[in-house]
Amino acid sequence: MKAPEQRIGLYGGAFDPPHLAHEALAQAAVKQFALDELVILPTGYAWHKSRSLTAATHRIAMTQLAFADVPQARVDDREILRSGATYTIDTLNEIQAENPQAELFLLMGQDQLAFFPQWHKYQEILQIATLLVALRADFIPASSPNGSQNRVKMEFSTIHMPASPISATQIRQFCTQHQAIDHLVKPSVARYIAQHRLYLPS
Secondary structure (H helix, E strand, O other), X not given: OOOOOOEEEEEEEOOOOOOHHHHHHHHXXXXXXXXXXXXXEEOOEXXXXXXXXXXXXXXXXXXXHHOOOOOOEEEOOHHHHOOOEXXXXXXXXXXXXXXXXXXXXXXXXXXXXXXXXXXXXXXXXXXHEEEEEEOOOOOXXXXXXXXXXXXXXXXXXXXOOXXXXXXXXXXXXXXXXXXXXXXXXXXXXXXXXXXXXXXXXX
C-alpha cells in the first residue's frame, strides 16, 4: 500500500478571537503528529452558537496573525464563503478530494469532543479523519462509564500540552471591561483588536 503523501490537520473554530491556547494546540499537534500542513478554518455561519460572530473579515485577519509563527499553518476561508450552515463533513470531503493521497486529522478540544456525537454525520467524519483531542487534566478516561471516549464509542489520539484556562469568552469580557488582554493573545492580535475597537460595549 502506498504511504500517504501528506499528513494534513484541520483545525476549525470561531476564533473570536484566536488566542494563545489556540496557537499552543496547533504547535503541539504539528510537532507530536508530524503534520505537513495545518489548515485553519474559521467558522462561517455558526448555527450552534447563541450569539452572533464578529465579522468574518476581522476573524480571518486575527487568525492569520495568531498562527503566523506556525509555518505549517494556513488560514482557509472556505467555510466562511460557504452559504448557509457549514458542516465539518463537507470540508473534510472537499479537502480529501483535493488531496486524495493525504492522511487527514481533525483537531479539537475536550469541550468539542463532548458534543461530537451531535455533529452532522459524525460517523462519516470518523471514517475520513483521525481525531486529535487536547484534553484537560480533569478528563475522565475511557475506562470509566462516564468517560467521553466510552460514551461516543470512538477512538481518538491525545494532543499533549499544558492545561490552559484561556477562553475567547473571557477575552471578549476583558475587552468589554477595558482590561488588558496581552497575556491572553499574541501582541499582533491585541493590537488588531484595539485598532478596530472590537468587543467594546455597543
